[in-house]
Amino acid sequence: MDTPSLRQRWLGTKLAELRQQAGIASLAVAAEKCKRSTGSLSRIENGLVGVPPRDIPAILDAYAVTDLGVRERLMVVAAEIQQERRGWWVEHSDALAPSYMDLIRLEATATQIRTFETYLIPGLLQTEAYARVFVSAMRGLSSETELEEFVAVRMTRKAVLTRDEPVVLRAVISEAALRHPIGGVEAFREQLQHLRECAAWPAVTVQILPFTDRPHPGMSGAFTILKLPQLDVAHIEAMNTDMYIEDEHAVGQYLHAYDRLCELALSPEDTDSLLTKMADTL
CATH class of the missing domain: 1.10.260.40 (lambda repressor-like DNA-binding domains)
Incomplete structure (x- = not known):
């Protein structure tokens, strides 16, 4: 490596x-x-x-x-x-940034992932069509081959949700992500339906954070907390790199913020109703 x-x-x-x-x-x-x-x-x-x-x-x-x-x-x-050194990601090491490789490796061994997204559907819950449009717009890849490899990697990452002992994923998504139909009406309707299907899996919880006039700890931006067997890490994705926070006190602040976001968000049941309504009215 x-x-x-x-x-x-x-x-x-x-x-x-x-x-x-x-x-x-x-x-x-x-x-x-x-x-x-x-x-x-x-x-x-x-x-x-x-x-x-x-x-x-x-x-x-x-x-x-x-x-x-x-x-x-x-x-x-x-x-x-x-x-x-033995994961599936090794064969992609030449094409991916080291900081992104870290995210893949951490996801593979995480027991629980808590993620908050402001304007996007979380990467582990994206459809291929949604991911392709987002990646082509944001990652600045130089060729169709690079785009296809990056999308393939993003789809392979999702295997942590369907393996024999799946990672426990809790996702809070800002309503703003639902008001931005990336990929067009049909692709976004498929994405909303996929989100509902994933939320029905035992290890996945999805909550929508509705627009509110109250400030909340997610206003500073999206973040993810990965709980590993012996190490917890907070992850922040920037335009061209991924940043990690390992200090226990700092990670604890992110955990506290995430718990508050869960309190402010719709329940999983109300979230499903909202996603159904939005998919039907697109």
């Missing part, structure tokens, strides 16, 4: 923090304690290379880390990093 993944960088930073907390300022001293070369430890801490799960205990022993929760967390993340 040429570009380090988010988890790989996170693990390196965490190991560096633990080394410093152990009072070991010198990387050379730490490397000697860990029975590794200084260069190897430096590359790990800088997130340039992964570290096999079997090597984690020796490093933590050298840093006198006895907290079982911390040890298990780092072991799990190290194992996830190894899994990242």
Whole structure:
């Protein structure tokens, strides 16, 4: 993997923090304690290379880390990093931005995804026709081949919703997204129907946030929170990159904001009624 993944960088930073907390300022001293070369430890801490799960205990022993929760967390993340090298997304690594690859890898191992969208249907709930129109307008792809590959990747991402143990997806969508019939009437009607079908799946919840005269925490923009086995991440999609927030306090603020949006949004039942009405009146 040429570009380090988010988890790989996170693990390196965490190991560096633990080394410093152990009072070991010198990387050379730490490397000697860990029975590794200084260069190897430096590359790990800088997130340039992964570290096999079997090597984690020796490093933590050298840093006198006895907290079982911390040890298990780092072991799990190290194992996830190894899994990242064998996913379906590897064959698309040359065509996709590293930050977008991070999103795909995180979705694949997430247990729960909470997403809030302002003007679009969430990517995991898009039809192919809707995705093609959106991607062609926003991503600035240079050829039809690139467009088709990007759309194919977006459709493949949706497999997390239909696998044997599907990710739990909760989506709050601003009413503004429903007032923007991307792709034309027929394509958008198909998209609304698809949204209703997905919302009927046991692991998917969809709520529409209606227009309101009250301010709400989603006014700052769309965001997604991915809950992983040992790491929670907030994700914000920009025009040409994807940004990630890993600080626990900051992620907690996004979770609080999302809970508030759920309170303000229509119930799943009222959402279904609204989607049905809109599809019938297009």
